[in-house]
Amino acid sequence: MSSLPDYTELSLSEQIAQMIVVRASGHLFDQQIRFPQWEPTQDQLQDWVQNWKIGGVILLGGSAAEISQRTSELNRWTEIPLFIAADIEEGVGQRFAGASWFPPPMALGEVAKTDLNQGKEYARTIGAITAKDAQALGINWLFAPVVDVNNNPHNPVINVRSFGETPEIVCELSAAFIEGTKDYGVLTTAKHFPGHGDTAIDSHLSLPVLEMGVERLEAVEIPPFQRAISLGVDAVMSAHLLVSCWDDALPATLSSTVLTQQLRLNLDFQGLIVTDALIMGALDEVASPASLPVLAIEAGADIILMPHDPQVAIEAILDAVNQGRISPQRIVASVARIWEAKEKVIKAEKGDFLTELASPTAENTTGEVLRGSLRLKNARTLSIPETPCRNLVIVDDLLACDFLNEAHSAIAVPQKMGYELQLLGQAQVFPEPPSNSPLTLIQLFTRGNPFRGEAGLNEATKALLQKLLTEGCVQGIVVYGSPYVFGWLEDYLPSSVPYIFSYGQMSESSSIALQHLFDLSVG
Template identity: 35%
Template sequence: MTDTHQTYTLSKKELTLREKVGQLFMPAVFINDTEEEVQKMERLIKEYHVGSICFFHSRASAATNFEGKKKVVHNAKSYDRLKELIAQYQKAAEIPLLVAIDAEWGLAMRIENTPQFPYAITLGALNGGENLIYQVGQHIGWDCRAAGIQWNLAPVVDINNNPENPVIGYRSFGENKEKVLAKSEAFIRGMKSTGTLNSIKHFPGHGDTATDSHLGLPVIDKSLVELKENELFPFQELINKGVDSVMVGHLLLPQLDDQNPSTTSSKIITALLRKQMGFEGVIISDALNMHAVSKKYPQKGKLEQAAFEAGMDVLCFSEHVKEGIDEILTNASEERIQQSFDRIWNLKHKVFVENSRSEKPNTDLHSKLNREIAEKTITELYGDVAALEQLKSSGFLNVSVCFGKENSFSEQISAHFGSKTINLNSALSSDIKNMVLGIFPPAVKPKNLFGFDEKTLASIHRLIAEKNSLIYLFGNPYVLDILKLRPSSNVVLAYQNFPEFQDVAFDHFIGKIKAKGMLPIQLKTKFYEQL
């Protein structure tokens, strides 16, 4: 395995205070930027001694695209461009940059045509399965290092105990704190074996909220005792075991600090995370351009300074590097600057000097790994088992709702049973009462009903009400809450629409494999008895 920057060494020359402050900044960089924007970033890195960068696909797909109005342009050569830009930006830096990315389910979270692994909620359906999650973390770490990325801002260790959560949901391992801890630890160990840095997020816990912090400020109105019992549990346990960094989310916790969001709260960052919980590593902010906090600081550099003053070490997605450096130099003590600088320097030493890691095997095993995960996560939620036997022993409709997604599941049913795949309209006009319904939701996030249009959703509701149905869902399990399921409804959760997961779903339908997965969250809809 090659790492573009393994030959970099850390300079021992004495840095000025301004250069040390520059090391605390992590501006966003974009794979699909123009050459003019790339040159501008090169100058910023060189002139202000920026310490790290975080890659996003494009300005349209990053947190700046709050209303989702900018078109995301597909770029089949994103991966090659990523490696080119890393080389350019490293060349511009006098001190090697820490290159970061959000690769919670692989580089595919940001980059086309790269291996994608299951979402955390899918891994949460594993009954145990820590060895598989270790392998996922390891594969993602290998992919990061091969691209020249040393810092994966993952995993999410939020406990998703709010079905209305618009931003965490599928990114969380689930609602059980012990399982979230075990799975997070396995993922971290896998990444660590490749020498990839981690960041547990979003401290102090972004699970129990119905607000998207990209758009507004979520409020978590819980006492410290309540937080320690649940939200803070995986953070504390992982800190005790050793993590590279903790990312602080944009949250208001009025019982801890009723004046400041966690991003700028010394009570939460310094008093709680640093002193009470004993974390000595790097504390990094969530993206500072997010509306939860950015709107409150219209003066350039003031947000960066406030976050640093509260105890932050790394200022992620800072859009005002020059002004932020000036504000910190004006207001912070040399001792405080040195503390944060030393923490960053320790991470750089770990990556560029110690450089300890395992080597990736030559074979590409990600499809095999996805298949094994699919077999062990497929989950039955059956309300009427007798109806299932009747369905399979008599004729049934093979109905597909796939929104243009590749649907090998329904095609395999057609080939095996000789039942043509039909759409919702054809199913509604048929007198046949039994139905296998494959649903591929348009979106993984709950915004706008997971992307379903009202007409399609109404047709699904009518079919479920009128027919004896077996539903295979290839997506976020929270979709079940909008389907108007009956108490007797039968559902199989496949979680992902990957080819491997569709193949496993078909094998399950024909009785070749048994379901072993466990639903990792609570649904609002109560319609089944899990077997």
């Protein structure tokens, strides 16, 4: 077990570096890096960890087996234990193939609408399995749960990542998730303060503005954070939002009114305040890349997540301290909180959980949540047609659709029934629809996705679906992901066309949905 040195013996530069968390690829080799603008090479990352002594890494990409090797490698590079984080909101398998991948949090909210206790039990189980899987792979910081109340159906960035549309449901389920993690030495994070649920703008692209009054903010957006804080959540992540009723000049991430006055003092939060990624487009027009880390620390942040250049960030913060803009005591206060969190991580009893990844309990929970949150419209069983039919599968982005392959039930099951596959991506160019379309089963995979700037269906997809429904060639529709798609579809859907909605996008979700649609026993 690694131990922590006395942080007061670190140089000021090294103390500041402990406040920096950088992004890195979960893959093992440089040629596998998918986002070179954000993910350093092995040599660069090793230099940051070993020589600059940055405090942590957030990983994205790779399989569970790769992540296990990757985290071991990272820890070999440093004498100071690292934060190793990941955006894990739907189980470790959401990011790293091979581990458990659960339906999105809003599926639990759907269950909780009719059975709150059952929803809470699922959330608690998912929290426990997620923490256990993360710990098995060497991940010690979950950037979860999302405690935003998704009360805007056009929200492109939160959407089904939220547990629900009311503060009551979000409070109960996020609390249960946090409780489920308690037996494992993994940190949790309530995000995105003070609430990113009522926006129609993706903060990855531009700055959303919340125009609501203080009463509404405190009645709807704040309670889930209060509940998480009362349960001892380890960190709170800021949102890149302009919350005009609190601060009409600076985004929450850069506002001392929001982070220090409201979160630290009024809500009495004593844990880590972590920024959302500083590379996001919401902050591009606010300040320069070198200024953003300084402004965030002045606002009250302890952890600077994904600065544009960590070396530039460290040097800019160091200059601010040397010039008297930030006090050395302010840095020490953050490092003391960082040390407290790292002590929790390294003192936790580590078990050998690697063989338990994707356990039967996880598999059963996934199936139960998918079945419990399934929605049916115009429910009737379809017969397998004798004439040639098309399985039209539409995804958000063909180039970013890692979960869909020929073995996925959405592809494999219709193929066994004689359907011919047509695969389209909303982010790609749609072909002109044929004038006489064959009988068509439509399967649509869509949800809110960061960096897309939209949630659900774009205009090209709407035009295609509207044309097919008007022609009368649609046999049935299955939507996987966002429940808000149905609001548009309902206006055009004939009563003769059965419709099924599933929150999940994994193979099991298609297996369950198609079993309902065709009365099949799907393996």
